[in-house]
Amino acid sequence: MTVPSPSSGAHDSSKIVMPVQCCVHTNVCTPMECVEQNVKQYLGSLSKVQYVEGLLEVPSSMAGVVEELRVVNLCRDDLWDQWLLAWDVTWQIRAFQLDDDPAMSDDEGEEGCPAYSEWTLPNRAFHGSWSSLHYDTGVKSRLLRYARSALSFSRAGVDSSLVCWNRVVLLHGPPGTGKTTLCQALAQELAIEMGGAREDETRESVEGSVGGSVAKGSAEEPPGSGRSTARSAIEAGSERSDPASGARRGALACETPPPSSRCRRVDDEAGGSSARPRTPRSPLPAPARRATLVEVHAHSLFSRWFSESGKLVARLFSHLRGALEDEPDAFLFVLVDEVESLSASRRAGGSGGEPADAVRAVNALLTQLDALRRHPNVMVLTTSNITAAIDVAFLDRADVRAYVGPPAAQARFAILASSVAELGRAGVLELKPGTLQARWRRAWGEREDSRMLEDGDEEGDLNRLVVRADYWCLPTGGACRLVVRADYW
Ligand SMILES: Nc1ncnc2c1ncn2[C@@H]1O[C@H](COP(=O)(O)OP(=O)(O)OP(=O)(O)O)[C@@H](O)[C@H]1O
Numbered sequence: 001m002t003v004p005s006p007s008s009g010a011h012d013s014s015k016i017v018m019p020v021q022c023c024v025h026t027n028v029c030t031p032m033e034c035v036e037q038n039v040k041q042y043l044g045s046l047s048k049v050q051y052v053e054g055l056l057e058v059p060s061s062m063a064g065v066v067e068e069l070r071v072v073n074l075c076r077d078d079l080w081d082q083w084l085l086a087w088d089v090t091w092q093i094r095a096f097q098l099d100d101d102p103a104m105s106d107d108e109g110e111e112g113c114p115a116y117s118e119w120t121l122p123n124r125a126f127h128g129s130w131s132s133l134h135y136d137t138g139v140k141s142r143l144l145r146y147a148r149s150a151l152s153f154s155r156a157g158v159d160s161s162l163v164c165w166n167r168v169v170l171l172h173g174p175p176g177t178g179k180t181t182l183c184q185a186l187a188q189e190l191a192i193e194m195g196g197a198r199e200d201e202t203r204e205s206v207e208g209s210v211g212g213s214v215a216k217g218s219a220e221e222p223p224g225s226g227r228s229t230a231r232s233a234i235e236a237g238s239e240r241s242d243p244a245s246g247a248r249r250g251a252l253a254c255e256t257p258p259p260s261s262r263c264r265r266v267d268d269e270a271g272g273s274s275a276r277p278r279t280p281r282s283p284l285p286a287p288a289r290r291a292t293l294v295e296v297h298a299h300s301l302f303s304r305w306f307s308e309s310g311k312l313v314a315r316l317f318s319h320l321r322g323a324l325e326d327e328p329d330a331f332l333f334v335l336v337d338e339v340e341s342l343s344a345s346r347r348a349g350g351s352g353g354e355p356a357d358a359v360r361a362v363n364a365l366l367t368q369l370d371a372l373r374r375h376p377n378v379m380v381l382t383t384s385n386i387t388a389a390i391d392v393a394f395l396d397r398a399d400v401r402a403y404v405g406p407p408a409a410q411a412r413f414a415i416l417a418s419s420v421a422e423l424g425r426a427g428v429l430e431l432k433p434g435t436l437q438a439r440w441r442r443a444w445g446e447r448e449d450s451r452m453l454e455d456g457d458e459e460g461d462l463n464r465l466v467v468r469a470d471y472w473c474l475p476t477g478g479a480c481r482l483v484v485r486a487d488y489w
């Protein structure tokens, strides 16, 4: 059975799909469709391309608009590393702009501790997280496949009483294996696929049609624009701080309204765009969706007042539900880290007559999850270190229970290689591009397993290995010792 992915547009099935994420500078107000077309045109002009994930070079002519081009989520293992000719490839471009706002939080928790933090997605805080996570188990593609199916079920209006799905994910495993980061990155990835930036374009096209040319973030938010979710439910009327609007850095202009428009690039001077008359555009037909991530701080929902915890949980979730009802066009990701603290097994806690406060909290969480399920525009992502401590009723509600374990040798190398590459990018190390990967690949064929990274390295500590190596090696010839170690492969 094939479930259409939200990002899969119509394409020639005989061609090889290359999904590319195009991160557009925050203060550029060119419609994303237009950027996508320009990027597609540029990529189409390349004679050949290698089938690997990672950054693509941004041509200097686009540097004022495009911050980053990245190939992501390739799914054909058989093609990995191969060079493909232009006509074999179909580019699937998703342009988006990052929200630079830091997390907002409330003071609803116990003793003024914030009960949650909230980010508008895609957010700079999670930029690059998805690509930086390396697993050999296929957990990333499994999660993405599940989430895409769940979202397309919701979009298609599938009756959840006939096809049971709760849009609840549980990642469990030892500490430091990237569970929280994976949840945040998954939310960001889905937000990009859903096209979180589309709403701004729609708004901009309306503004454009009445003569305004406003840099992203400087527009006043119309009521119900989806700019804020949980917070707006709590603080009705309170305004969200907009990022300072910068000068436009350049623009890719559409000559005719999208999606059938052909685009050409114009080199705008900063601020010069306002002088150019804008062609009125009709609102985009694609569903306008804004995504938000709310990270629940489970520990702050525990009260020293008997029976209060259940109420705090219920209050928080009812705020979230209120936000979902207010903005049915927005999508909400709810991340509950260390969910065992809110969903500890009731069998262990409630053996007495009066249920303990923890049991009330579990009951409240379960009831609230059932209530959230009725909303098609929400996904709950949870993590836990201690799966055995979680209440079985909660486990039953999770559609996906994925074990996230310590990375095996291949992923360990990838983590180390990306850390070294980052040091190269930052100029701390001098690297020949591709050297590590080429050497590793050759050696990988010759060696069955790795010992280099297994001795004495704690799981999840590989990023820190580089820092430690640098620290150890500096007195005796600098960080190049680390490169020598990596060259061993
Ligand atoms: N497989 C991996 N690939 C790349 N980075 C990883 C991996 N596993 C962990 N990390 C990095 O380790 C750090 C810790 O990750 P994170 O906090 O998400 O782990 P966690 O599983 O949620 O831990 P805990 O159970 O203690 O909450 C992050 O910087 C993350 O990027």
Ligand SMILES: [Mg+2]
Residues within 6 Å of the ligand: 179, 180, 181, 337, 338, 383
């Ligand atoms: Mg965590």
